[in-house]
Amino acid sequence: MLRFECPAVRIRRRTDLVKGTDTWARIGEGVNYVGKCHNMNCIARKGQVSIEMHFGTHRPNEVYNFGQIYCPACRQPFKPDRFIFKMCSAKIDFCIKGERPDSLLLSESEPMKARKFGQAGLMAVYTHLIIQVDEPGVHPNCDELDSLPMYRKSLLQRKASKLLSSDSFGSLATRLTTDSVQGGMDPEEILYIQDSIANRFQCGRKVVDTMKGLRHGALNVFTDIPPIRVFEWRGQVHTEDNR
Known part of the structure; x- marks a missing residue:
């Protein structure tokens, strides 16, 4: 069973979508893999970079392991630490290492809003992750309570x-x-x-x-x-x- 790191899909929020002017930070409709380029010679290294994956079925572990996640500015591979969903609906089937398989559904139809999954610098270890992305409304929006803030100190x-x-x-x-x-x-x-x-x-x-x-x-x-x-x-x- 393949284990791999990806953004933590249980960390999510609805956010205002800031329209970027840089091509390497552009967010397109569907799902986008977002991260930071670590190439010191890249013009985009001080900001976020993103790949527009659009609609369809996506397996982040495969595209990452096959070297298909790369910085649009310098073409060097990077590891995404966030997923951003714009003007789409999605079903995410996942299994975090050591836990039972789970799934979540979302839908976002406002042009200047997006769903952001994951947090920079915080990754989850998965044994299974498949993202099915379609037009808004195809999948119902059911992710309101998938992640709750805990106002207490986290313990092991x-x-x-x-x-x-x-x-x-x-x-x-x-x-x-x-x-x-x-x-x-x-x-x-x-x-x-x-x-x-x-x-x-x-x-x-x-x-x-x-x-x-x-x-x-x-x-x-x-x-x-x-x-x-x-x-x-x-x-x-x-x-x-x-x-």
């Missing part, structure tokens, strides 16, 4: 796994069970261990559907939602169940 996942199997977790779980009879814990006191989340639970249910079910009364938080697992580390309570 392996710390959680180690502590959850220790005696400290057992004693804390007993105390939290007693606290729950008296009203439970304030969620603001529980810290996250990740800075992003997937758009589905492991059972396959979408986060946005769960949110809507709770909001409209179709789901009951006490009977339909299992309790989260928590552990204590350095005097603070953290959760392993970030979604």
Whole structure:
């Protein structure tokens, strides 16, 4: 199974599209691979460069490994760290290393707006990534909750796994069970261990559907939602169940 680095598709936002005058930074309709040229002699090395991939089916790992991602100014290969989608809809099927396969859908039809995926300098390791790009509206727009900001300090996942199997977790779980009879814990006191989340639970249910079910009364938080697992580390309570 091929592993490769690409922009983190779980980091996304809708952004104003600044119309560039430089041909090496031009954003076209469809998907664009955007990055920075590291050729010190390139006239574009101080700014971003982009390749217009337009519509169709794209496999970023193949085009990168075959040397087809290159700076339009100097023709040297570069590694993209962002995807920008303009005037199009798209379905992204992906699998991040160590996780289950997932997918997301988006659609953008405003001429001066775009969807930006990834963050400069931050890459994800994939075992599978296929991007299907079509005209706006072909794929529905369903990516509202695929990535949520976590206003807490990010911790290493392996710390959680180690502590959850220790005696400290057992004693804390007993105390939290007693606290729950008296009203439970304030969620603001529980810290996250990740800075992003997937758009589905492991059972396959979408986060946005769960949110809507709770909001409209179709789901009951006490009977339909299992309790989260928590552990204590350095005097603070953290959760392993970030979604």
